[in-house]
Amino acid sequence: MRILHTDVLVIGGGLAGQRAAIGARRRGLEVTIISLVPAKRSHSAAAQGGMQASLGNCRGAQGDNEDLHFADTVRGSDWGADQQVVRMFAHTAPKAIRELAAWGVPWSRVERGEHSITVNGQKQTVSEADAAHGLITSRNFGGTAKWRACYVSDGTGHAMLYTMSNQAIAAGIPVHERMEAVALIHDGERCCGAIVRNLMSGELVAYLARATCIATGGFGRIYRVSTNAIINEGMGAAIALETGRAALGNMEAVQFHPTGIFPAGILVTEGCRGDGGLLLDGAGERFMPGYEPEKAELASRDVVSRRMEEHIAAGHAASSRFGEHLWLDIRLLGEAHINTQLREVQEICQYFLGIDPARELIPVRPAQHYSMGGVRTDPHCHSPTLRGLFAVGEAACWDMHGFNRLGGNSVAETVVAGMIAGEAIADFCASPEGALTVSTTLAEEFHRREANKLAAIAGNSGGESAVELTRLMQETMTANVGIFRHGDKLQQAVNTLRDLLQRSANVGLRSQARGPNPELVAAYRLPRMLKLALCVASGALAREESRGAHYRDDFPRRDDQKWLCRTLARWPGDDAETPQLDYEALDVMGMELPPGWRGYGARDFIEHPDTATRQAQLEQALAAAGELDRHARQQLLMPFLHLLPAGLQARNQRLGDAP
Numbered sequence: 001m002r003i004l005h006t007d008v009l010v011i012g013g014g015l016a017g018q019r020a021a022i023g024a025r026r027r028g029l030e031v032t033i034i035s036l037v038p039a040k041r042s043h044s045a046a047a048q049g050g051m052q053a054s055l056g057n058c059r060g061a062q063g064d065n066e067d068l069h070f071a072d073t074v075r076g077s078d079w080g081a082d083q084q085v086v087r088m089f090a091h092t093a094p095k096a097i098r099e100l101a102a103w104g105v106p107w108s109r110v111e112r113g114e115h116s117i118t119v120n121g122q123k124q125t126v127s128e129a130d131a132a133h134g135l136i137t138s139r140n141f142g143g144t145a146k147w148r149a150c151y152v153s154d155g156t157g158h159a160m161l162y163t164m165s166n167q168a169i170a171a172g173i174p175v176h177e178r179m180e181a182v183a184l185i186h187d188g189e190r191c192c193g194a195i196v197r198n199l200m201s202g203e204l205v206a207y208l209a210r211a212t213c214i215a216t217g218g219f220g221r222i223y224r225v226s227t228n229a230i231i232n233e234g235m236g237a238a239i240a241l242e243t244g245r246a247a248l249g250n251m252e253a254v255q256f257h258p259t260g261i262f263p264a265g266i267l268v269t270e271g272c273r274g275d276g277g278l279l280l281d282g283a284g285e286r287f288m289p290g291y292e293p294e295k296a297e298l299a300s301r302d303v304v305s306r307r308m309e310e311h312i313a314a315g316h317a318a319s320s321r322f323g324e325h326l327w328l329d330i331r332l333l334g335e336a337h338i339n340t341q342l343r344e345v346q347e348i349c350q351y352f353l354g355i356d357p358a359r360e361l362i363p364v365r366p367a368q369h370y371s372m373g374g375v376r377t378d379p380h381c382h383s384p385t386l387r388g389l390f391a392v393g394e395a396a397c398w399d400m401h402g403f404n405r406l407g408g409n410s411v412a413e414t415v416v417a418g419m420i421a422g423e424a425i426a427d428f429c430a431s432p433e434g435a436l437t438v439s440t441t442l443a444e445e446f447h448r449r450e451a452n453k454l455a456a457i458a459g460n461s462g463g464e465s466a467v468e469l470t471r472l473m474q475e476t477m478t479a480n481v482g483i484f485r486h487g488d489k490l491q492q493a494v495n496t497l498r499d500l501l502q503r504s505a506n507v508g509l510r511s512q513a514r515g516p517n518p519e520l521v522a523a524y525r526l527p528r529m530l531k532l533a534l535c536v537a538s539g540a541l542a543r544e545e546s547r548g549a550h551y552r553d554d555f556p557r558r559d560d561q562k563w564l565c566r567t568l569a570r571w572p573g574d575d576a577e578t579p580q581l582d583y584e585a586l587d588v589m590g591m592e593l594p595p596g597w598r599g600y601g602a603r604d605f606i607e608h609p610d611t612a613t614r615q616a617q618l619e620q621a622l623a624a625a626g627e628l629d630r631h632a633r634q635q636l637l638m639p640f641l642h643l644l645p646a647g648l649q650a651r652n653q654r655l656g657d658a659p
């Protein structure tokens with residue numbers, strides 16, 4: 001067995017993993033990143049529309065600040081988020097944008113003078129101030145009070161990831177590509193690294209590390225129709241689950257994006273609607289204002305996706321030989337705008353639909369898009385139950401998205417959480433807890449276990465096909481654990497997934513090759529994907545309410561009295577067929593923004609018994625404190641700055657602030 005030693009092992013070379021790695025490296029630690037693909041091919045590169053940060057530079061962003069970003073994010077989460085974490089995030093996002101600008105991200109900029117924009121289907125003229133000229137601009141996105149999504153045309157993730165990757169290279173951080181973490185090495189209390197499989201040679205290597213950070217992205221590929229890349233299979237979350245110690249948070253909270261192109265599911269960005277694009281039905285009529293007068297097409301994603309599906313079910317769809325869908329109309333934005341600000345959308349439409357979106361309508365239908373759930377961490381991105389294990393980005397449940405993520409808040413989370421995790425990892429490694437005293441016997445034991453598993457799969461002559469079982473899992477998830485959920489269908493899904501998990505032990509291979517063998521890889525990953533799917537379906541079945549993206553036909557109201565809590569899923573043992581579910585209460589008495597109406601979507605919900613008391617307490621505290629600026633006011637209501645590394649605590653400056 002080959003053993004590699006490093007201070008910090010980062011599993012995943014996307015935006016989150018690389019930013020965490022850079023932070024730890026800057027503090028003098030030896031850091032190694034492993035990745036399934038070359039780091040610059042990570043899924044972060046697919047992010048199109050933007051990164052949220054309250055810079056307040058352009059006209060539509062004027063008056064923006066951390067308070068508004070915080071409130072939008074909490075409302076977007078349907079009060080499922082950890083409010084202190086949301087504060088940490090909103091406070092750090094402007095710093096993250098500026099750091100990326102300094103590193104070379106070519107953010108689109110404000111241009112002084114008059115510009116034509118499209119709002120609510122109408123052309124308007126706005127004038128940008130001389131003072132803002134050349135500053136980072138932003139566009140409108142769903143569920144936000146201001147134009148807050150900073151962007152690089154519609155190739156934001158690509159620009160961010162390439163810049164981040166170049167910084168990681170400059171910092172001397174090695175990326176071991178085409179390597180897959182297949183198990184975490186741990187003793188039940190402390191994580192000490194991972195067993196890693198070389199996807200080219202098939203060799204299993206033990207990486208021993210003082211701190212291990214999971215940054216493996218989302219698990220969208222457990223669904224049939226998804227905007228996610230095919231490498232988004234959730235293996236990082238799955239190997240954390242298999243420790244039996246680390247918990248996965250809110251796995252039932254799965255986002256469906258309104259505008260996957262139909263039928264392929266490839267995303268066209270929310271920026272299309274942010275820039276003024278409209279949703280039309282089969283009759284060519286705009287329908288969202290009828291359902292959502294306040295925000296129309298720009299309500300949060302969970303709300304828009306549900307309204308679209310309702311409209312289809314009510315018989316208003318367009319139909320094609322692939323089935324029913326709706327239309328996205330960006331023709332009104334004009335060719336010049338599309339060719340500069342929505343270039344990727346233009347190309348996606350051209351290559352995958354054979355249409356020109358400046359002249360034709362884009363067929364769309366909601367598709368699985370984002371995993372709000374993931375490895376549960378504390379505000380320092382550290383697992384509370386398995387020390388030495390950190391998690392960041394889409395793979396984590398930090399938890400700033402609760403039950404619905406706002407557009408643009410994900411790439412922002414990857415960088416912000418990476419900044420915080422890098423410091424937290426370095427602090428941990430500097431503490432007595434951070435010393436690694438692992439015996440190689442433990443690594444050998446995990447190595448042997450995985451080697452035996454692989455040998456058993458390779459030698460299995462069973463009659464099942466991994467490809468077919470994967471397809472059945474994906475069909476089950478899309479049909480029964482989608483946008484609209486119901487107890488009966490969820491129970492059916494749990495039963496089917498359990499059955500598939502049993503059958504997955506009987507997969508036969510045609511090729512025994514240990515190196516690049518897709519059949520072997522599929523068979524090896526399948527039971528883990530099924531365990532994740534079971535966490536999603538079981539969590540959804542147990543949660544008898546509707547919150548954010550989790551909507552139950554049979555329990556249509558949000559129920560703060562019973563369900564203002566985070567789901568924690570653990571896998572109880574190798575032979576288990578379902579996860580063990582526990583719940584972590586969200587403390588209303590500690591909230592800065594007690595639960596209420598989101599400002600869009602359903603108005604009726606079951607109130608938490610503490611909500612009125614907390615509201616009164618906040619009002620009394622403010623009245624007693626007298627005149628306060630907004631920063632002091634905020635700290636009085638819910639202190640959070642102490643949770644941030646010292647270097648990130650400073651206030652953000654905006655145009656018009658006193659110097």
Ligand SMILES: Cc1cc2nc3c(=O)[nH]c(=O)nc-3n(C[C@H](O)[C@H](O)[C@H](O)COP(=O)(O)OP(=O)(O)OC[C@H]3O[C@@H](n4cnc5c(N)ncnc54)[C@H](O)[C@@H]3O)c2cc1C
Binds near residue numbers: 015016267410
């Ligand atoms: C089409 C699309 C458009 C989007 N647009 C936006 C947007 O405009 N704004 C926004 O905020 N968000 C957007 N998102 C969401 C956002 O892009 C992602 O949530 C975010 O980039 C995830 O970053 P990450 O670093 O957590 O993971 P990723 O970028 O997915 O990186 C995961 C890394 O983990 C590695 N990996 C995975 N498993 C293993 C393993 N077992 N062993 C070793 N390595 C492993 C992979 O190789 C990869 O390097 C979009 C998502 C999609 C699908």
